[in-house]
Amino acid sequence: GLRKKEVNVLCLGLDNSGKTxxxxxxxxxxxxxxxxxxxxxxxxxxxxxxxxIVPTIGFNIEKFxxxxxxxxxxxxxGQSRYRNLWEHYYKESHAIIFVIDSGxxxxxxxxxxxxxxxxxxxxxxxxxxxxxxxANKMDLRDAVSSVKVSQMLSLENIKDKPWHICxxxxxxxxxxxxxxxxxxxxxx
Ligand code: GTP
Ligand code: MG
Numbered sequence: 001g002l003r004k005k006e007v008n009v010l011c012l013g014l015d016n017s018g019k020t021x022x023x024x025x026x027x028x029x030x031x032x033x034x035x036x037x038x039x040x041x042x043x044x045x046x047x048x049x050x051x052x053i054v055p056t057i058g059f060n061i062e063k064f065x066x067x068x069x070x071x072x073x074x075x076x077x078g079q080s081r082y083r084n085l086w087e088h089y090y091k092e093s094h095a096i097i098f099v100i101d102s103g104x105x106x107x108x109x110x111x112x113x114x115x116x117x118x119x120x121x122x123x124x125x126x127x128x129x130x131x132x133x134x135a136n137k138m139d140l141r142d143a144v145s146s147v148k149v150s151q152m153l154s155l156e157n158i159k160d161k162p163w164h165i166c167x168x169x170x171x172x173x174x175x176x177x178x179x180x181x182x183x184x185x186x187x188x
Contacts, residue, residue, distance in 0.1 A: 008094050011076060012118065013111065014111050015077065015078035017101040018136040018137060022099060059074055074089050097133075102167070105142075134175065
């Protein structure tokens with residue numbers, strides 16, 4: 001049959017925002033998957049077993065397939081000491097998933113700084129790659145809405161790239177499908 005189009009997706013955002021939890025939700029072996037948050041279309045082909053999620057060291061690479069695309073996801077560490085690794089993957093990436101902890105109002109300004117640095121990077125600035133934002137941890141009692149998150153990050157200033165923001169609860173898998181469907185539409 002036809003070969004699926006191969007796309008590299010960079011998953012970025014501060015430490016503890018939920019990047020690995022989101023990526024893990026795509027694994028069929030995940031114990032969270034009985035909740036069935038994702039359609040069977042999203043098939044995972046990595047052999048990595050689902051495990052207790054710990055802070056990422058450096059980065060992890062995960063592979064997923066949808067009906068038309070073959071994804072390689074770079075799940076980067078958000079810890080400040082590893083953030084300098086991010087830029088090495090900008091050139092070869094086709095899309096970005098940027099995850100925000102909606103409950104962490106104190107560090108929203110840090111998230112904005114990192115986002116601005118990313119968007120101004122020479123390898124990103126000129127590219128018309130889609131950026132998907134997850135306003136994650138929407139289940140937290142003091143979480144701000146996705147509209148508020150987009151205001152705090154000044155997303156309306158992004159004029160040269162298609163972008164989209166979804167509220168999500170990565171633990172339950174809520175909101176992930178909507179975001180991934182949007183991303184897939186942008187890429188294919
Ligand atoms: P680094 O790898 O350090 O960059 O962090 P990360 O962005 O990969 O975060 P990770 O997925 O490790 O999640 C951090 C913590 O947040 C874990 O304890 C998760 O269980 C929790 N978490 C992730 N998503 C959600 C969510 O939607 N709601 C709540 N309440 N907790 C979440
Ligand atoms: Mg992680």
